[in-house]
Amino acid sequence: MKDPIVSVAWLQKNIQDPELIILDTFIDMPSEDHQIKGARTFDIKNNFSDTNNPLPNTIPDPEAFATACRALGINNNSKIVVYDTKGIYSSPRAWWLxxxxxxxxxxxxDGGLPEWLNEGHPTEKREPQSYSIGNFTANFQPQLVKTKEQILENIDAKEALLVDARSTDRFHGETEEPRVGLRSGHIPGSINIPFTQLLKDGxxxxKEELKKILQPQDKPLLFTCGSGVTACIDLIAYELISDNPKAIYDGSWTEWGQDLNLPFEK
Known part of the structure; x- marks a missing residue:
């Protein structure tokens, strides 16, 4: 399958596949204590981010990522479906990782746990579990990640289009940033497509509606947001309608907004 998303109906049909692993992904532990039956816990903030980096939710070292995957019983041949309790929020970040x-x-x-529940499929209480160690190995793809230096270079080069997934008021600097110490505004040359515009009911x-909003581009696409999480929502939306090369600026506005040497616009 080329598409980056699958439906609840597809998952239900394929749930007995022995190579299938379902991951309940989150940034902060959700209030719901139930999960899709058989799911495994994928804690992005604590187990699948670089916790030594002062920036939040940044990409982990490949070997650390692989070790955490093996602990979840994930193998190189595993077919992985990621979901979250909000419909679409943290799962695109897990997909991108x-x-x-x-x-x-x-x-x-698509639709995550809420859609699974809407369709009446079984859940179970989330409990600590252990798995047979998997054989997952990481093969890092550096072209999918951008640094602030590369983003700065692109402002003048204009080789790629930078898409900001934050809300419009944050993009235009009309409201204070939720994180203390950050300037308000956006990276020069970027365009604003709030991730909320790309979703309905989680x-x-x-695709036809996404094409009208996103207007397919002929350049490579770069994505940013507050901390690199919701940028992945926008990336997947573009992935649904285009084959352009795509990458995430992992430091996003948390890194850019606190560096007074970097240009910004309101």
Missing amino acids: FKVMGHEKVWVL KYLP
Whole structure:
């Protein structure tokens, strides 16, 4: 399957596949204590980010990522479906992390846990579990990640289009940033497509509607947001309608907004 997302119906149909692993992904522990039956806990902030980096939720070292995956019983041949409790929020970040680490067989569950519940499928209480150690290995794909130096260079080069997934008022600097110590505004030359515009009822809009909002581009696409999480929502939306090369600016506005040497606009 080329599409980065799968439906609840697809997951239900394929749930007995012995190579399938379902990951309940989150940034902060959700209030819900139930999960899709058989799911495994994918804690982005604590287990799948670089916790030594002062920036939040940044990409981990490939070997650390691989070790954490093996602890979840993930193998190189695993087919991975990631979901979250909000519909679409943290799961695109988990999808992107697997892509960066060279694992192709990964999909986002469109609608996540809410859609699974709406369709009446079984859940279970989230409990601590252990698994047979997997054989997952990471094959890091550096072209999928951008640094602030590369973003700065692109301001003048204009080789790629930078898409900011934050809300419009944050993009235009009309409101204070939620993180203390950050300037308000955006990276020069970037365009604003708030991730909320691409979703309805916790699912991605149909492709035809996405095309009208996103207006397919002929350049490589770069994505930013507050801390590199919701940027992945925008990236997947573009992935649904275009084959352009795509990458995430992992430091995003948390890094850019606190560096007074970097240019910004309001």
